[in-house]
Amino acid sequence: MFPKVQSPESRRMITLEVRRTTRTSPGFTTVTLGGPELAHLLPTGRDQAVRLFFPRAGQDGLTMPTLSSEAWMAQILLLPKSRRPWVRNYTVRRVRPELDELDIEFALHGGDTPACAWALGARPGDPAGIFDMGLTYLPPAGAGEQLLVADESAVPAALAILEHAPASLVAQVFLEVPGTADIRTDLAAPEGVRVHWLARDGSAGIPGRLALDELRAATLPQGLSYTWAAGESGLVTGVRRHLVRDRGVPKSDIAFHGYWRHGRSSPG
Incomplete structure (x- = not known):
């Protein structure tokens, strides 16, 4: 693991x-x-x-x-x-x-x-x-195709990962943001990375649900070697559950990190 x-x-x-x-x-x-x-x-x-x-x-x-x-x-x-x-x-x-x-x-x-x-x-x-x-993004050496999923709270982390990624990275990336104006058209990512920008544009849904729905409907490669999911708690647990139950991905190949929980404030 x-x-x-x-x-x-x-x-x-x-x-x-x-x-x-x-x-x-x-x-x-x-x-x-x-x-x-x-x-x-x-x-x-x-x-x-x-x-x-x-x-x-x-x-x-x-x-x-x-x-x-x-x-x-x-x-x-x-x-x-x-x-x-x-x-x-x-x-x-x-x-x-x-x-x-x-x-x-x-x-x-x-x-x-x-x-x-x-x-x-x-x-x-x-x-x-x-x-x-x-760090929480810790793919194993020699990892094959990867999957990254984030809502807006984890978009800065995902962007930093992509900007520091080796040119050999192959990945599907799902990034949910509040609106179309939040999409980064100047993102520099390796050639083998496909970024799916998902804008809620006024939708009242809980952040992360759009990314989860898009992931469920997406065609993903067989044999994902590493998944990193971060953001709202429901998003990351939903990603893990979907990959394990519906796509047969081993739990040990998934890193998931809940940054926050909808409807609850951070202690402090």
């Missing part, structure tokens, strides 16, 4: 600041963070994830954990809410070490979550912090 997460060999808490924000598309915005401490992050490409620390509304600064082990979580929880930062998981979209810069792309979900509100209101100089969490 594939490992669920490949943790970094070494890591530390890194404090940065906002350098700029860019509205990527109607449903996405990118926050660029920077600072000399970024030199302590080892960029690994693919879907490298970080814990993102950012202040709550009304806080006049950012209180970062001082422990660079899993004990940081207890340290955060012991803080009063007046000092406790928000903490969320995000994918590193791009890193420019020569500029001490890192991009994190946010799916906006209507802008009504703490992370979306922070990203939309972030200004140059605002503090933020990161802690490397490693």
Whole structure:
């Protein structure tokens, strides 16, 4: 069975600041963070994830954990809410070490979550912090044709995977986004990758259901060697169930990661 997460060999808490924000598309915005401490992050490409620390509304600064082990979580929880930062998981979209810069792309979900509100209101100089969490996209060496499935919350991770993929990658990719204007026409993917962009365009359905329906109706190659599915919980469990029950794919060949659950807010 594939490992669920490949943790970094070494890591530390890194404090940065906002350098700029860019509205990527109607449903996405990118926050660029920077600072000399970024030199302590080892960029690994693919879907490298970080814990993102950012202040709550009304806080006049950012209180970062001082422990660079899993004990940081207890340290955060012991803080009063007046000092406790928000903490969320995000994918590193791009890193420019020569500029001490890192991009994190946010799916906006209507802008009504703490992370979306922070990203939309972030200004140059605002503090933020990161802690490397490693990789979940871990295909075996010599893998054949792959399948990638993501809703908008995992689209930045899927795009980072494709941009770092070897030229030999052969894959079917299903990416669901809120609207047609969120489709990336400039995506650079290996020649053997076929990307299916799926736009809800005002549909009131739960995010991920369109991608799941399209996958069920799709013609897929026999002998998929690796599947990576990420996004809303119902999407990723649905992908796994469909592939195992309907297409005979071994469970051990599927990596699935629930980023969020519809109707439930993240703790914090």
